Amino acid sequence: MCGIFAYKGSKKNATELVIQGLKKLEYRGYDSWGVAYKTDSKINVYKEVGKIGSFDLQNAEGKIDFSLPCSLAVGHSRWATHGGVTVENAHPHLSSDNSIAIVHNGIIENYAELKKDLINKGYKFKSETDTEVIVHLIHDNIKLGLTDAVKKAIGYLHGRYAVLVISKDENILIAARRGSPLIVGSGEKEFFIASDIPAFLEYTRKVMYLDDNQMVVINDRPEFFDLETGKQIEKRIVEINWDAKEAEKGEFPHFMIKEIMEQKETISRAINQDEDKILKIAEAIKKAYGTYLIGCGTAGKVCLAGSYLFAKIAKRHVNSAFGSEFPSLQDFITDKSLMIAVSQSGETADTLEAIEVAKKKNAKVLSIINVEGSSMDRMSDYSINIKAGPEKAVASTKATTSQLAILTLLAYAVAGKLDEGKILLVEAASKINDMLNPRYEERIKTLAEKIMNHESMYVIGKGLNYPMALESAIKLQEVSYIHAEGFAGGELKHGPIALISKDTPCIAIVANDETKHEILGNAMEVKARGGYIIGVSPENNEIFDFWIKVPDAGNASPIVNIIPVQLLAYQLAVLRKNNPDMPRNLAKSVTVK
């Protein structure tokens, strides 16, 4: 959450580069945005409420002065935590004498005490943010020089942060991190710092990861320090193999539909893994005394699906829990346990905290991530990259199905049937490729038109597809803003069926497996109360008022069945005039707790 982008280098249009970089990070927060840029010996700031995407660089006159050469600038796109969505609360924040500017992602837990102390010292606050304490703390120590003042200020902070600092008096860019991501991009006589790699991918693929409790000071070259020991550290340059074009919308109107369509290829990419590595991980799962699948939101639903996949395919009990709930389960963890963390970004704060808890107990950690070099990738004993390519729409689609594919593959590997698992998934990938055609999209659009004005809808599933009913509901909620809930079909009669009235849309995910007859029976119960049944199933049935055909994919059915619901959510968002890429109140990569 919150996008950060900074430039320091030989080019003279740093402000423009920062605005363009921020536009690529907008999915991380879109309540407000701002830039601070250094010209001669002055820090200039421009901020506004709303999305940076609509800011027109050609018509910036009177807002930002692009005529002055500028080689040092920082910018921020905000997802509000402390303080409402106002210009005052937008970042960057300035010291009272306008000499220092900072941007920040994270939450400073002890900001209230720090603020009280600073007010007693005479500092005046212009915003309601936790961030503003940092800039005043730096100013309070500025006699030490900017670098040491930042080190000193950071020492007072409790919580998670990624902070960038510039000042009018020194031509350096400083960044510090604990818990929120920051990556340094190294170009030809120029450096970038961003919350996510795609933001600077068009300029460089060479990156250096800033780790927790580290700081970087960029003058002509970056110098990294350990904030705990104060010692300088060497950083390895890592070459990223993402293509800049992968992070663009191309011919598609939205990232969400582009990413849904990419599922024609992403499953095959996901399962193309080093076999020895998969077998080694399968051994670790077999050996573990207690395995926990941990993720948040959609990744949490994938974890629940993982429990079902391991039970059915490998006859193994694997627990699953949300990252935010895991600390309450930690007493079960020992040095013989294994945690499998599932995360697209590899940066989700709740999942990271769960990993920290597991590591403290000396448990082993496997991460299933989409971002190589992400915090989770680096802190785990093993990682599997799902290779879905950059996912920019806030609502996860292609990463979800690739995560499911990896868990399915692992379950087969644990069962000693890796080849069988591969064949199943290769076939599923080819069926998805056939399914995602323009006629299919049109049919889903017809359904969206029928149900777009409903206030509530429900999704039911059973067995492997119960977690997909829950995931369907998340997808529908977050982009269509229609109240949607997912249930285990058998649970309806224990309460939720009271919510069904005439024409209430109810999606029944009906796999062609041992659950088929029961889930059809549950759909019938809904229909008998007037519900409008949308069947997601390989075969039509007289119970269905609307049938969405899906290929029969056996144990890969969760992967195949979620795709039409992703498309439905997208179509509903577009018809209801919502922006599917940037749903209200949300942001991608949830780096706050």
Ligand code: F6R
């Ligand atoms: C919903 C969605 C979120 C994420 C969750 C975890 O469509 O994308 O629920 O799944 O915030 O994010 P990652 O996978 O980055 O850990």
